Amino acid sequence: MKVSRPEQQAVVERFLAALRTGRPQDLLDVMAPDVVLTADGGGLAAAALAPVHGAAQVAVVLARANQTAAGFEMTAVWLNGAPAGRVELDGELGAVSLLVENGQVTRVYVMRNPRKLTRLDEPAELAR
Numbered sequence: 001m002k003v004s005r006p007e008q009q010a011v012v013e014r015f016l017a018a019l020r021t022g023r024p025q026d027l028l029d030v031m032a033p034d035v036v037l038t039a040d041g042g043g044l045a046a047a048a049l050a051p052v053h054g055a056a057q058v059a060v061v062l063a064r065a066n067q068t069a070a071g072f073e074m075t076a077v078w079l080n081g082a083p084a085g086r087v088e089l090d091g092e093l094g095a096v097s098l099l100v101e102n103g104q105v106t107r108v109y110v111m112r113n114p115r116k117l118t119r120l121d122e123p124a125e126l127a128r
Contacts, residue, residue: 003100011100012083013076019085019096020074024059031055032104037062042113045092058108065089093117 003011011030018026037058041047052058065072073088079097087094095117099107111117 007103008100009083011103011105012085012098015098015105016074016076016085016096019062022063022072024056024063027059027062028055030105031058031108032101032106035104035106035108037108037110039110040113040116042115044114045094045112047110047112062108 014030015027018030033055034053035055035058037048037052039047048061052061072090075086077084077086077095079095082097084098085096087096089112092112093114095111097109097111098105099109
Protein backbone atom coordinates (compact mmCIF):
# COMPACT_ATOMS: atom_id res chain seq x y z
CA MET A 1 0.00 0.00 0.00
CA LYS A 2 1.33 3.43 -0.96
CA VAL A 3 2.05 5.74 1.97
CA SER A 4 1.94 9.51 1.63
CA ARG A 5 5.17 11.38 2.22
CA PRO A 6 3.77 13.30 5.24
CA GLU A 7 2.56 10.04 6.84
CA GLN A 8 5.91 8.36 6.20
CA GLN A 9 7.82 11.30 7.62
CA ALA A 10 5.62 11.42 10.73
CA VAL A 11 6.14 7.70 11.43
CA VAL A 12 9.90 7.96 10.83
CA GLU A 13 10.11 10.92 13.23
CA ARG A 14 8.17 8.95 15.88
CA PHE A 15 10.51 5.99 15.38
CA LEU A 16 13.65 8.14 15.68
CA ALA A 17 12.28 9.80 18.83
CA ALA A 18 11.57 6.33 20.29
CA LEU A 19 15.05 5.15 19.33
CA ARG A 20 16.60 8.12 21.14
CA THR A 21 14.86 7.13 24.38
CA GLY A 22 16.34 3.64 24.35
CA ARG A 23 13.12 2.27 25.85
CA PRO A 24 11.77 -0.87 24.16
CA GLN A 25 8.12 0.09 24.82
CA ASP A 26 8.52 3.37 22.93
CA LEU A 27 9.79 1.39 19.94
CA LEU A 28 6.99 -1.19 20.23
CA ASP A 29 4.44 1.62 19.98
CA VAL A 30 5.60 2.57 16.47
CA MET A 31 6.48 -0.87 14.99
CA ALA A 32 4.23 -3.47 13.43
CA PRO A 33 4.11 -6.78 15.34
CA ASP A 34 5.81 -8.60 12.43
CA VAL A 35 8.55 -6.00 11.80
CA VAL A 36 11.88 -7.29 10.45
CA LEU A 37 15.29 -5.70 11.05
CA THR A 38 18.08 -6.34 8.55
CA ALA A 39 21.61 -5.03 9.14
CA ASP A 40 24.75 -4.71 7.03
CA GLY A 41 28.10 -4.36 8.73
CA GLY A 42 30.03 -5.76 5.79
CA GLY A 43 32.27 -7.65 8.21
CA LEU A 44 33.76 -4.28 9.15
CA ALA A 45 31.30 -3.09 11.81
CA ALA A 46 29.14 -4.83 14.39
CA ALA A 47 25.72 -5.73 13.00
CA ALA A 48 23.10 -8.44 13.38
CA LEU A 49 24.25 -11.41 11.29
CA ALA A 50 20.74 -12.58 10.47
CA PRO A 51 17.43 -10.75 10.14
CA VAL A 52 15.67 -10.11 13.45
CA HIS A 53 11.93 -10.90 13.36
CA GLY A 54 9.15 -9.55 15.55
CA ALA A 55 8.59 -6.27 17.33
CA ALA A 56 9.71 -7.53 20.75
CA GLN A 57 13.05 -8.81 19.46
CA VAL A 58 13.70 -5.78 17.23
CA ALA A 59 12.90 -3.40 20.10
CA VAL A 60 15.39 -5.19 22.37
CA VAL A 61 18.16 -5.06 19.72
CA LEU A 62 17.61 -1.36 19.00
CA ALA A 63 17.27 -0.36 22.65
CA ARG A 64 20.45 -2.27 23.51
CA ALA A 65 22.41 -0.29 20.91
CA ASN A 66 21.37 2.97 22.55
CA GLN A 67 21.97 1.76 26.11
CA THR A 68 25.40 0.17 25.58
CA ALA A 69 26.99 2.89 23.46
CA ALA A 70 29.06 5.52 25.22
CA GLY A 71 28.10 7.97 22.51
CA PHE A 72 24.78 7.66 20.67
CA GLU A 73 23.55 10.42 18.40
CA MET A 74 20.63 10.30 15.97
CA THR A 75 19.55 12.90 13.42
CA ALA A 76 16.89 12.83 10.73
CA VAL A 77 18.14 12.80 7.12
CA TRP A 78 16.86 12.04 3.64
CA LEU A 79 18.22 8.76 2.32
CA ASN A 80 17.34 7.41 -1.11
CA GLY A 81 14.51 9.94 -1.37
CA ALA A 82 12.88 9.03 1.93
CA PRO A 83 13.12 10.14 5.56
CA ALA A 84 15.68 8.11 7.51
CA GLY A 85 18.14 8.42 10.39
CA ARG A 86 21.86 9.17 10.55
CA VAL A 87 23.39 7.42 13.55
CA GLU A 88 26.68 7.92 15.32
CA LEU A 89 27.40 5.02 17.65
CA ASP A 90 30.62 5.35 19.64
CA GLY A 91 32.02 7.57 16.88
CA GLU A 92 31.07 5.18 14.05
CA LEU A 93 28.65 6.29 11.37
CA GLY A 94 25.49 4.38 10.51
CA ALA A 95 22.16 4.87 8.79
CA VAL A 96 18.66 3.56 9.47
CA SER A 97 16.01 3.48 6.76
CA LEU A 98 12.47 2.30 7.30
CA LEU A 99 9.53 0.90 5.40
CA VAL A 100 6.23 2.30 6.63
CA GLU A 101 2.85 0.66 6.09
CA ASN A 102 -0.47 1.50 7.75
CA GLY A 103 1.15 4.01 10.11
CA GLN A 104 3.71 1.52 11.45
CA VAL A 105 7.31 0.57 10.73
CA THR A 106 7.32 -2.84 9.02
CA ARG A 107 11.00 -3.05 8.00
CA VAL A 108 14.14 -1.58 9.56
CA TYR A 109 17.31 -1.48 7.47
CA VAL A 110 20.48 -0.68 9.42
CA MET A 111 23.62 0.19 7.45
CA ARG A 112 26.88 0.03 9.42
CA ASN A 113 29.25 -0.96 6.60
CA PRO A 114 31.69 1.99 6.46
CA ARG A 115 32.39 1.40 2.76
CA LYS A 116 28.75 2.08 1.95
CA LEU A 117 28.54 5.17 4.15
CA THR A 118 31.43 7.23 2.81
CA ARG A 119 29.14 9.78 1.16
CA LEU A 120 26.26 9.83 3.63
CA ASP A 121 26.97 13.42 4.65
CA GLU A 122 27.44 14.70 1.09
CA PRO A 123 24.55 16.16 -0.90
CA ALA A 124 23.94 14.21 -4.09
CA GLU A 125 23.76 16.00 -7.41
CA LEU A 126 21.06 14.51 -9.60
CA ALA A 127 21.41 14.85 -13.35
CA ARG A 128 18.84 14.02 -15.97
